[in-house]
Amino acid sequence: MQGIELDRVTAWASSRIPELAPPLSFSLIAGGHSNLTYRFIDARGKSYVLRRPPLGHVLESAHDMGREHRIVAALKGTDVPVPPEHGYCDDVEVNGAPFYLMGYVDGLVPHDAAAVGDMPDGQRRSLGEHVVEVLAALHGIDPDAVGLGDLGRREAYLARQLRRWSKQWAATQTHDVPEMEESERLLRENMPEQVGASIAHGDYRLGNMIVGDGRIRAVLDWELCTLGDPLADLGYLLNNWMQPEEPGAVAAATGAGGFGSRESVCMAYEEATKRDLSRIDYYRAFSHWRLAAIAQGVYKRYLVGAMG
Structure with a gap:
């Protein structure tokens, strides 16, 4: 999967989500206009989400993963509903760019009419x-x-x-x-x-x-x-x-x-x-x-x- 270093990401995710059951299967569910969003499913059928910057030419200030993760984590428990977060990785050796993990929230994304x-x-x-x-x-x-x-x-x-x-x-x-x-x-x-x-x-x-x-x-x-x-x-x-x-x-x-x-x-x-x-x-x-x-x-x- 382009944008995912499977072995290294699996090892890092397993260190942050103790109940995670490899192997993990990734699919891209959003991308192009902004940061890339992947859904991944473990051997139990449990779904999670990984967010990373776009591939190729990017403007760093518009794709700050640490900042985005910090905001989601801070809003937990407020009246603003956000997905549960599972950690931020700033080590580019893991996946070529920073990323963070979230729980998967089931529902409809109303993109259009x-x-x-x-x-x-x-x-x-x-x-x-x-x-x-x-x-x-x-x-x-x-x-x-x-x-x-x-x-x-x-x-x-x-x-x-x-x-x-x-x-x-x-x-x-x-x-x-x-x-x-x-x-x-x-x-x-x-x-x-x-x-x-x-x-x-x-x-x-x-x-x-x-x-x-x-x-x-x-x-x-x-x-x-x-x-x-x-x-x-x-x-x-x-x-x-x-x-x-x-x-x-x-x-x-x-x-x-x-x-x-x-x-x-x-x-x-x-x-x-x-x-x-x-x-x-x-x-x-x-x-x-x-x-x-x-x-x-x-x-x-x-x-x-x-x-x-």
Whole structure:
């Protein structure tokens, strides 16, 4: 299996999971756009998950396995559901790159409208509500209380993000796109004042969750998480909260209908957090720009022949 040094990974995993029963069988269940996720099954039929960076050309800051593992471990026992973790390996001699292990959480990953085609209307509605509840819960956690107080600077989140993604855009740029530079200029000139700081997931959407029975069972993909402006998460969620009548709606689970409107998401979040959402459209614009920079990195990895 590409990306897995079977013998060495098996030995390391056995040292962290005493009940593990080799041999292990690996399969890639996600990859390309971000870190690679493998499911592995032992001789008992028990499933686990391994996360590692993409193969080939990567930007180190966007694929920090130790940081991602630390966040998942810190959120255990909070109102934010995460998979159980089984350890982090920073010894690249084991698998060619750092990785960490998690328990396998059974359920549906609602990547698009087709994925939720059989989901009853009542479960769609309750899931939509739970998505907002969990986001509000995440933003209500005191980072210091869960050991994440030094995860990043809390102030000037938008300025830091604009700086980070403009640098990564430049590092992976393959052709001129003047609109990117112009959008960055407008975002800098119209930046709202940050009010408060929280743990910000960075990629909070239904496609990064495992769900079942109208509830989130686990929030996944914490690689972009940092401390900063919580409204950036909400703006990104709203961009992905497609409505059935919109072009391209089938690309999002909410495009199937029944999950509630963007207005209902904002009302529920505002009620839960008491935050002012009068400038939320700025955060939506920022999230579109940031996603373009991320997509360029994916395209660059494709051009150089990395997985995905």
